[in-house]
Amino acid sequence: MSAARRPDRDPTRPVYVISVAATLVSAHPRTLRIYEDEGLVSPARTPTNIRLYSEEDIRRILWIRHLTRDRGVNLAGVRILFELEERLGQRILEALYDEGTRGRGDEPPEAGASGSGDGRPSPGR
Amino acid sequence: MSAARRPDRDPTRPVYVISVAATLVSAHPRTLRIYEDEGLVSPARTPTNIRLYSEEDIRRILWIRHLTRDRGVNLAGVRILFELEERLGQRILEALYDEGTRGRGDEPPEAGASGSGDGRPSPGR
DNA sequence: GAACCATGACAATGACATTGTCAAGATAAA
C-alpha cells in the first residue's frame, strides 16, 4: 500500500482547514482570521468559502508569530516588513532572523508537518 | 571675505538640547528619553552629561514618529527596521516612505549627509 | 445529525506608547 506517490509536495497547495492550521502554528483560529483581516495572510478558499491554508501560508504565519512573540513587533510592523520583502527582493526576513536569534538556540520558523528540507520562509502571496 | 555666517551645516553636529529637540519633533522630552533608553537614538552628551541632539538625530526621531504615528508600528518594529537599514544598506526606509505617502511630494527624512539644510522633513504628520 | 466552518459582535486579559508629574540634585545663563 505504500504507494510511491510523492508528487504533492507543492507548498502552495491549500490543504489545511483553519482548525488544523491553528494547531500547526499554536494559535487560536480567531487569531488566524485576524491575520487575514489585517491582510497578512490570504489562505485559499474552497468553492464553498472555507479557508484552506497551504504550507507557505503556514510558514508565513510562523513568521508572524516569531516577529510578534519573540521580537515584540506588532501587526503593523509585520505588515511593513512583508511590504519591504515584496518591494526589495526577499532576503530581508532572513537577515532579521540572524539578528534575532544570535546564540539563543531557537530554530527558524518551519512548517511543522512535512518537514520540507529548506525551511526557509518564502514570500508567498 | 564677508565671513558670511557659515553656520556649520554638519548634520552630525550636536546642537539641540532636549527641550528644543522635543519641540522640533512634536514630542514630550520624556518620550525622547524613552527612545534613547530603547536604543533608538543616541544623542551626544556635553562634558557635563547634557543631551545634545544633532540634525541627524532629529531626522531619526522624525522617522520614529512617522512609523509609530502614521504607520502604527511599535518601538520593537522600529528597532527592527533600523537594524535592517544598517544591515542591508539604506534604501529600506525610503521604499517604505513611498508606500506610506503615495504621491504626496514630501521628501523622506534622510540620514545622509546631503540634507538640504533647513529642510526639517515633516513626514506627513 | 454531529462536528466543523463562516461572519460578526462583544469582552477580558495583558502589554505597550505616550504623556505627565514629582523628587533631588547638577548645570547654564542672566
Add this chain to the structure above:
DNA sequence: TTTATCTTGACAATGTCATTGTCATGGTTC
C-alpha cells in the same frame, strides 16, 4: 545668586493593541 533647564528614577493615567475566548446564526462536510 537666582532662575530656568537639565539629569535620573519612579509612579501613574490614558488609550491602543494582540490574543484569546465566547455567543449567535447559518452554511458545509461526513
